[in-house]
Amino acid sequence: MVENKKYVNKYNFAFIDEATKKEIRRKLLKAVAIPGYQVPYSSPEMPISRGWGTGGLHVTLAVIGKADVFKIIDQGSDASVNACNLREFVHMMTNCKTTYDTTEATLIQTRHRIVEEELNENQIYIYQVPQPEPLRSVERYENKTRQMHGEADYAKMWVSLYESFVRHGDIMFGAGYPVKVNDRYVMAPSPIPKWDIPNINDSKALHLFGAGREKRLYAVPPYTKVEPLEFEDVKFHPEDFSSYECFKTGYNKAYLDELYFDDGSKHYVINDSNFLDKMVGHAPLNQHSNKYLDKLKHEQE
Amino acid sequence: MSRNDDNWLLRVRNLTKIYGEPNDKTLSLTGPLFNSNICPETDSIVACAEIDFDLYPGEVLGIVGESGSGKSTVVKLLYFDMEKTLGGAWLRPYTNGLSNILEESNQKKRFIRNNLMGMVYQNPRDGLNFRFSSGGNIAEKLIMAGQMHVGDIRARASDLLNKTEVPVQRMDDRPSSFSGGMQQRVQISKAIANNPPLLFLDEVTTGLDVSVQARVLDLIRELQQDLGIAMIVVSHDLSVIRMLTDRTLVMKDGRIVESGLTDQILQDPQHAYSQLLVSSLL
Numbered sequence: 163m164v165e166n167k168k169y170v171n172k173y174n175f176a177f178i179d180e181a182t183k184k185e186i187r188r189k190l191l192k193a194v195a196i197p198g199y200q201v202p203y204s205s206p207e208m209p210i211s212r213g214w215g216t217g218g219l220h221v222t223l224a225v226i227g228k229a230d231v232f233k234i235i236d237q238g239s240d241a242s243v244n245a246c247n248l249r250e251f252v253h254m255m256t257n258c259k260t261t262y263d264t265t266e267a268t269l270i271q272t273r274h275r276i277v278e279e280e281l282n283e284n285q286i287y288i289y290q291v292p293q294p295e296p297l298r299s300v301e302r303y304e305n306k307t308r309q310m311h312g313e314a315d316y317a318k319m320w321v322s323l324y325e326s327f328v329r330h331g332d333i334m335f336g337a338g339y340p341v342k343v344n345d346r347y348v349m350a351p352s353p354i355p356k357w358d359i360p361n362i363n364d365s366k367a368l369h370l371f372g373a374g375r376e377k378r379l380y381a382v383p384p385y386t387k388v389e390p391l392e393f394e395d396v397k398f399h400p401e402d403f404s405s406y407e408c409f410k411t412g413y414n415k416a417y418l419d420e421l422y423f424d425d426g427s428k429h430y431v432i433n434d435s436n437f438l439d440k441m442v443g444h445a446p447l448n449q450h451s452n453k454y455l456d457k458l459k460h461e462q463e
Numbered sequence: 464m465s466r467n468d469d470n471w472l473l474r475v476r477n478l479t480k481i482y483g484e485p486n487d488k489t490l491s492l493t494g495p496l497f498n499s500n501i502c503p504e505t506d507s508i509v510a511c512a513e514i515d516f517d518l519y520p521g522e523v524l525g526i527v528g529e530s531g532s533g534k535s536t537v538v539k540l541l542y543f544d545m546e547k548t549l550g551g552a553w554l555r556p557y558t559n560g561l562s563n564i565l566e567e568s569n570q571k572k573r574f575i576r577n578n579l580m581g582m583v584y585q586n587p588r589d590g591l592n593f594r595f596s597s598g599g600n601i602a603e604k605l606i607m608a609g610q611m612h613v614g615d616i617r618a619r620a621s622d623l624l625n626k627t628e629v630p631v632q633r634m635d636d637r638p639s640s641f642s643g644g645m646q647q648r649v650q651i652s653k654a655i656a657n658n659p660p661l662l663f664l665d666e667v668t669t670g671l672d673v674s675v676q677a678r679v680l681d682l683i684r685e686l687q688q689d690l691g692i693a694m695i696v697v698s699h700d701l702s703v704i705r706m707l708t709d710r711t712l713v714m715k716d717g718r719i720v721e722s723g724l725t726d727q728i729l730q731d732p733q734h735a736y737s738q739l740l741v742s743s744l745l
Contacts, residue, residue: 309569313569313570315573318592320606321592321595321603322595324602324606324616325595328617328635329596329635393611393613394612395613395614396613
């Protein structure tokens with residue numbers, strides 16, 4: 163291989179070249195201007211293959227600046243393989259400070275969770291999205307779904323919720339519960355659990371979504387209304403952890419993971435690793451507040 | 464009911480659908496006179512042309528003709544399943560009949576379709592979504608008209624299934640597990656879910672066996688009498704036309720060749736093609 167000796171740095175800052183970054187930023191601006199609308203973008207080649215978090219990575223690398231503090235989680239954990247590798251990569255390409263601390267970070271990339279601590283106005287929250295099209299389960303053709311979005315024709319989505327209720331007695335979306343953004347577009351919130359859905363509503367942070375394989379970007383600007391789809395008499399509800407508790411902290415008002423110990427016994431533990439660490443270390447915590455969680459806390463008192 | 468020029472429900476003028484690229488002479492070189500709907504100069508196909516009629520509230524209008532005569536095209540154009548080439552249609556309950564519904568935006572067309580019209584297709588697969596339960600199919604129509612209460616939706620759906628004699632216990636089963644006649648009745652329930660003033664029936668009994676045909680026709684007649692829905696019935700079967708309709712249009716090669724009271728047309732057909740149709744009635 164011919165060694166590149168012409169430049170001091172082998173790569174451009176944040177890996178992607180400036181022209182492509184500009185393209186992604188422009189598409190992000192469009193996405194922010196039309197909350198919930200899926201904007202097609204180039205999805206350039208990355209050192210990992212498409213569908214392995216490239217969408218989130220594109221967004222991160224396009225918006226990151228030298229002063230940013232970067233945090234990345236995978237299913238709530240700072241320590242899982244996907245998070246560690248991408249953190250290392252972003253650090254190598256930008257030399258930005260990285261952190262586990264949710265409150266310290268200015269840029270948080272995530273796979274399938276929203277952190278338990280409340281986000282603030284200086285933070286950008288970036289999702290890796292496998293399937294950006296919420297209507298894909300009811301309509302397989304892209305030209306049709308785009309037309310349905312264009313005309314706000316979501317009847318099929320609603321019927322699938324109705325069908326789910328009729329068949330199973332509840333609306334069975336474990337993860338990626340469809341939401342309506344700003345009273346207009348139905349959006350796939352990426353496969354975050356129902357527990358996290360209310361935390362996007364009226365959030366102080368900017369939420370950006372990148373689907374690398376499907377080549378789509380979309381966004382929820384700060385202080386935007388995001389509502390889960392629900393009927394007048396069949397309501398959305400988050401996961402119920404009232405009969406479990408975290409085996410380390412005894413807390414049960416956070417999203418819990420199920421764990422099996424070597425002796426076969428079943429335990430639960432807080433999924434958000436930084437939240438768990440802070441709670442164990444008795445550090446100050448500022449958890450999200452939403453109507454479901456508030457009600458839960460109120461009932462406890 | 465009094466019929467004058469002013470109380471029409473649906474007015475159709477010069478409705479035309481041409482496939483391909485027609486020229487100035489296309490319309491004058493096709494039609495029953497030429498025994499063809501293919502333009503000899505451009506090879507464009509005139510599915511239907513210069514269709515004019517008025518439909519009055521509560522009236523049942525039949526469209527009869529051989530296959531390929533353009534009768535289904537007319538109702539599909541009016542139900543927005545296809546885009547018209549020329550012409551217009553005006554519907555009294557929508558903006559008091561002032562705007563041409565065929566030139567509205569897709570969103571408004573969807574509103575008209577969901578609130579003011581119903582359609583029963585020959586093949587239940589065209590009108591029903593076989594991946595949803597029969598209740599879900601009816602719910603789709605109700606949801607599209609803004610009904611968002613599951614309890615109310617289910618009450619209305621079971622009401623409709625009762626009316627169309629589909630066992631309510633089977634509301635949550637998929638139509639694919641139903642017999643042809645039952646599928647057709649579910650389709651009818653869906654079509655009348657929002658009490659539309661206008662219903663299109665496109666060859667509804669074709670493909671059903673005779674006893675089931677009779678029950679479906681009975682049902683349609685009952686609904687018509689109970690609810691007073693205006694209907695356009697498309698059929699190649701003159702006995703269906705005789706049983707259901709007040710007035711009939713006879714179509715051939717995309718044109719209306721004769722129109723009048725159904726009894727009159729069956730007793731005393733004027734056009735040669737109508738005579739042929741009536742004489743070939745078994």
